[in-house]
Structure formats: structure tokens, C-alpha cells
Amino acid sequence: MKKSALITVFLTTLLVASFSVKGQTVQRMDPPNWWIDHPLDTVEILLQGEGLLKWAAQVEKPVGKVLQTTHYGDRYSLVKLWIRSGFNDDGFNITLGSKDFFFPLLERSGHQPQGLSDQDLVYLITPDRFHNGDPSNDDVPGMRERGVDRSEPYARHGGDLQGIQMGLDYIESLGATALWLNPVLENDMMRDSYHGYAITDHYRVDPRYGGDDALRELATELHQREMKHIMDIVYNHWGVEHYLHRNLPDSGMVHFNPDGSIPYSNFRFSALADPHALAQDKQAFEHGWFAGAMPDLDQTHPLTASYLRYSTLWYIEMFEVDALRCDTYAFSDPLFLRKMNQLLKRLYPNIFIFGETWSYSEASQAYFAPNKMYEGHFSHNDAVTDFTLWRAIHKMYSA
Ligand SMILES: [Ca+2]
Ligand SMILES: [Ca+2]
Structure with a gap:
């Protein structure tokens, strides 16, 4: 895709970001775009905004179908969407209630991941x-x-x-x-x-x-x-x-102790490989934070x-x-x-x-x-x- 087209898409995204009608707003969509003919035909879009919680998302039939709308906290809605094969517009509207929010689709670059081998440095x-x-x-x-x-x-x-x-x-x-x-x-x-x-x-x-x-x-x-x-x-x-941690959609997204304090890792690799290790040691290793700065x-x-x-x-x-x-x-x-x-x-x-x-x-x-x-x-x-x-x-x- 040409750079100018990409810039247009991102400007469109910014316009969406500031879109606000009658109390319904969307500040962010994550991902901010998807691709035409992506090999994965379902996409889960996290909407962050206001006035969304009582609605189930919808798209027009040629686009595909909304499989599920799940609301988290008071500001987040996760929209799981199937995109119909062959749909090749530059985007589509996601409808919540009477309001539409534009979601852009880009053309793929054609690059296929090349992987690595023992010939690479x-x-x-x-x-x-x-x-x-x-x-x-x-x-x-x-x-x-x-x-x-x-x-x-x-x-x-x-x-x-x-x-x-x-x-x-x-x-x-x-x-x-x-x-x-x-x-x-x-x-x-x-x-x-x-x-x-x-x-x-x-x-x-x-x-x-x-x-x-x-x-x-x-x-x-x-x-x-x-x-x-x-x-x-x-x-x-x-x-x-x-930005999600500062306003967590659901406290269960991050590992905390039952009292809300921070669990720190024990850094014991052996707890995983040892079949006789205590389950608590394994959990402390996997669920513990490295440091207070990295949940x-x-x-x-x-x-x-x-x-x-x-x-x-x-x-x-x-x-x-x-x-x-x-x-x-x-x-x-x-x-x-x-x-x-x-x-x-x-x-x-x-x-x-x-x-x-x-x-x-x-x-x-x-x-x-x-x-x-x-x-x-x-x-x-x-x-x-x-x-x-x-x-x-x-x-x-x-x-
Ligand atoms: Ca610099
Ligand atoms: Ca972990």
C-alpha cells in the first residue's frame, strides 16, 4: 500500500477517535485497522469509549457477521467479527445502537514471513x-x-x-x-x-x-x-x-495476590521441569511479577x-x-x-x-x-x- 494511502487511513482513524454523537463515543479501536484478505477471517476489536455498554455490535451483511460483543468494565467492548471472504472495501461501519464507527481495512503488502535457518547470522x-x-x-x-x-x-x-x-x-x-x-x-x-x-x-x-x-x-x-x-x-x-493497565477493563487480566498486593516471581526455573516440585513454586514462577514496573x-x-x-x-x-x-x-x-x-x-x-x-x-x-x-x-x-x-x-x- 502506498504511503499516502496509509496516511489517509490513519487520518481516518483519528477522525473516528474524535467521533462523538449523543453521548456515544469511541476513543480507540484496537487493532486500529485490519487487512483485506487477511489469512485470519475473524478479528476481535476492542472499543474504548462511552455509551457503548447496552449495545450488541452489528455490521452490514456484505461485511460478514458479529459473532459476539462482550463488555468489560464501564468503558470497553470487545467485538468478535467474522469478515466475509472477498469483502474488499477500504473499511466498514461497526454499529452500536444508532451510531456507526468506521473501521479501516488496508491492502496487504504481499510480504510473506521468511523465517530463519542455520544459514542466518x-x-x-x-x-x-x-x-x-x-x-x-x-x-x-x-x-x-x-x-x-x-x-x-x-x-x-x-x-x-x-x-x-x-x-x-x-x-x-x-x-x-x-x-x-x-x-x-x-x-x-x-x-x-x-x-x-x-x-x-x-x-x-x-x-x-x-x-x-x-x-x-x-x-x-x-x-x-x-x-x-x-x-x-x-x-x-x-x-x-x-493505557489498559491504568484503567483495567478487568482486574483478572493481570496476576495479583488475593489481597490485591503484587506477587513477585521466585525465578525458579526448576519448578517447571521438576515433576516433584510444589505447585505453589510453579505458580509463583509463572504468575509472579518481575518488578513493580512490569505487571x-x-x-x-x-x-x-x-x-x-x-x-x-x-x-x-x-x-x-x-x-x-x-x-x-x-x-x-x-x-x-x-x-x-x-x-x-x-x-x-x-x-x-x-x-x-x-x-x-x-x-x-x-x-x-x-x-x-x-x-x-x-x-x-x-x-x-x-x-x-x-x-x-x-x-x-x-x-
Ligand atoms: Ca534520536
Ligand atoms: Ca508470567
Whole structure:
């Protein structure tokens, strides 16, 4: 799709965002768009607004059919929709009561995920720390953390996607065939989020990296060079300043103790692989938060699972992803991972999925290896990170 057309679609989305008639408003639709002839013919759209709760959503017959409308809290409605094969307009109206809200459909780019193989050399970049290609985005008004300070290790240092694009000749000259960026989605946190793993909006590339357009341009440039784009996906947690966390549709979306306090992880990988481990230890590992800044998500909650599923699919289409690196893989719900991996493989047969298993125990790492009977189910992943080998190499060269 041409850039001008994309801009039109996003302007349309902004118009929807400000739409307000007789008390019914929609401030957000997530995902903000879907695609014509997407391989998944159902989409679940989370509406955030006012005056929606007493209505069941509807669409006109040529579009398809609303399968379910579920309301959460006082501001959210999840609309599950089947889109009829061959429907190729640039969008359609979702009707609630007497009001219509326009939902855009884009043309697909035609890119098919290419996956990874043992012939690839992956180059990993922390985008804030590689190269500051555009100083004008170093300080973005409205963000909680302002400006850059390269003398502070945990502050922002100003690196961005334009800087990475400027370095592609260098990266390619090293023999790299794939680029893995730490997460570039918005991390609008007070501090210490330069790493990108405290996402606060799953539908917005952080403006300090250049925003959505910069990531699309980088993905296009990578593919022109026949290099691959690896997404760093975080299913396990989000940032405490995430717009949904700040006004949770349902408290069950996040793991809390019964008294509402924060459960912290025990970080005991062995609790999963050991058949004699206490169930409490396993739950403490999987359900515990890493830190107060990163709430642990309950991926068995239907709205949490829906949000993670559709934001991932949106990102893959929007930014032409070839492979996924799944952060904190071992800390996630195994059934959620299995279903997610299975869906991705069905939609994109060549996509490659590898999980971060940061354990120095071969037994713990092997537990998550591809298609072992993890928790009684095939895992449908392709690889895990090998931290035991990494540590052995590190020891050898640092002795
Ligand atoms: Ca910058
Ligand atoms: Ca977890």
C-alpha cells in the first residue's frame, strides 16, 4: 500500500477517535485497522469509549457477521467479527445502537514471513543505544521521561530507527542476514525503560525511535537487501503505565495476590521441569511479577489473550516481520504459548519462533526445546535461546 494511502487511513482513524454523537463515543479501536484478505477471517476489536455498554455490535451483511460483543468494565467492548471472504472495501461501519464507527481495512503488502535457518547470522540491537540518527526525536513533549542523558546508564541515550537504517551498510558488511531489535513499541514509563520491555501501547512504535513510519521504512529497506526482520514480542508482562493497565477493563487480566498486593516471581526455573516440585513454586514462577514496573499478565484471561494475539498479528502485517523472538518465554502460560505458536504457524507457514529461556540449567532449557511434550502439549516453537552454551563461551574467553 502506498504511503499516502496509509496516511489517509490513519487520518481516518483519528477522525473516528474524535467521533462523538449523543453521548456515544469511541476513543480507540484496537487493532486500529485490519487487512483485506487477511489469512485470519475473524478479528476481535476492542472499543474504548462511552455509551457503548447496552449495545450488541452489528455490521452490514456484505461485511460478514458479529459473532459476539462482550463488555468489560464501564468503558470497553470487545467485538468478535467474522469478515466475509472477498469483502474488499477500504473499511466498514461497526454499529452500536444508532451510531456507526468506521473501521479501516488496508491492502496487504504481499510480504510473506521468511523465517530463519542455520544459514542466518542475527544482529541484535538495543535501538536506544545504537546510533542517534535524528536528534529531533530525542525529547518528545507529553512523554513521561523527557530528554536524553548519555552519562546515565539507565536514561535514554537518543538512538533511533533512522540511526539503525543509516548503519545498515555496516551491519550487512559484517555478514548479518537478520536484524533483531529489542522491542520498539511505546514504553512511556517514568524511567529505566530504554530496553523496551515495559510496553505501554501495543499499537504504537515509540515516537523517540521515529514512530510507525520509521519502522515500516526500516522493514522495507531490510527486505530490499534480502535481510530479515525479527520482532521481539513480549507476552508475559506490560509496563505499569500501559493505557489498559491504568484503567483495567478487568482486574483478572493481570496476576495479583488475593489481597490485591503484587506477587513477585521466585525465578525458579526448576519448578517447571521438576515433576516433584510444589505447585505453589510453579505458580509463583509463572504468575509472579518481575518488578513493580512490569505487571505479569494472566494469558488465560480471554481479553488479555485477545489483546496479545491481535496486537501481534497487527505488528506482523504492519511491519513485515519474518521471525519472532519471544521474551520471558518460560514465564508465560504454556497453553497460551502453544495456541499462539500454532495460530502463527497456520497463518504464516514459514515464520520462525524462538523463545528466551534464560536458564543456566540444561534440563530446564531442554524443557522448552522445540516440540517437546511441554506441559503435555507440543509447543510448536522452532528454537530456544542457549544460555548454557553462552555461559560456557563467556567463561572460556574471560578466564
Ligand atoms: Ca534520536
Ligand atoms: Ca508470567
